C-alpha cells in the first residue's frame with residue numbers, strides 16, 4: 001500500500017522544549033487509515049492534524065471498542081531520531097486488537113507508516129534533555145450503530161506530541177495509594193489490553209487518590225484484593241532483600257515494554273529478578289522488617305518513576321529515605337542512555353527512523 005502525503009498549509013510554531021509537560025501539544029500532521037470488510041485496511045495517508053468527524057452513533061463512543069499504544073521517538077546527540085523497541089508496541093497493539101475483536105494490521109507496514117510520519121515531523125522531535133516525541137497509535141470502532149456487537153469499520157490513526165516528564169514530580173519520588181475500594185481489571189477481562197475502558201475504570205479511584213494528596217493508585221487483583229497488579233499508567237517493581245520483584249503477568253496486568261526492559265537489564269546485571277505474585281501484606285511485612293529497599297514504576301510515559309510513599313488504608317509508609325533509590329536511578333540512567341543513543345545497545349532495542 002502506498003502512503004499518500006498531504007502537507008499542512010500553515011505549520012504551527014514549535015513549542016519551547018524546556019517546558020513541555022505531557023500530552024497537550026500536537027504536531028502538524030497525523031497518520032490515518034481505514035478498515036472495512038471488503039477492502040481490509042486501506043487508504044493509508046498522512047494528512048494535516050485535525051478533528052475526526054463522527055456520527056453521534058459511532059460505536060466507539062458508546063461501547064469503548066478501541067485500543068491504543070504509547071511509544072516515543074528520541075533525538076540523539078548525533079542528530080539521529082530513533083525509536084525504542086517499536087516492534088513490541090506493534091505486536092502489543094495487535095494483541096489488544098484480538099482481545100477487543102478488532103481486525104489485526106500488518107505490523108511491518110505500520111512501522112513503516114510510523115517512520116514516514118516521523119520523517120515528515122522530524123523537526124518536532126524535541127532536543128532538550130529528557131524530552132521526546134510521544135507517539136499515540138489508536139484504533140477506533142467506526143460503525144454508526146447502536147446495537148452491541150463488534151464494529152465492521154475502523155479508523156487507525158497516529159498522532160504525535162512533544163513531551164517532557166509525565167508526572168509533575170519529574171524524576172522525584174511520587175506518592176501512591178493502594179485501594180481496596182475499587183478494582184481496575186479482573187481475571188478473564190481485558191486488563192492486559194491497552195483499551196479505553198481500562199483507563200476509564202481507573203478514574204474514580206484516581207480522583208480519590210488525588211484528593212488525598214497521592215499521584216497514582218496502586219491496583220490490587222480484582223478477586224482476592226491482595227495481589228499487587230500495576231499502577232494504571234505504569235508497572236510496578238519492588239526491591240526486597242536485593243531481589244527485584246514485579247508481579248507476574250496474569251492476564252489483568254499490562255505487559256509493559258519498559259517492564260520487560262527492566263527485567264532484561266536486571267538479569268544482565270546479575271541481579272535476582274523475579275516475576276511472581278506479591279501481596280500488599282508481603283510488601284508491608286518487608287517494610288516493617290526493614291527489608292523493603294525501593295519501589296518504582298516503569299512505563300513508556302513514566303520511564304522509571306521512584307515511589308517515595310505508599311498509603312494503604314490509614315497506614316502511610318515511607319519507602320527507603322523517601323528519595324530516589326539507587327536501583328531506580330541506575331535503571332533510569334541505563335534505559336534513557338540507550339534511548340537517547342548515549343550508550344551501546346547490546347540488546348538491539350533502538351531503531352533509527
Ligand code: COI
Nearest residue numbers: 070071233299300301302
Ligand atoms: C504510556 O506509558 O505510554 C501510556 O500509555 C500510559 C498512559 C496512561 C500515558
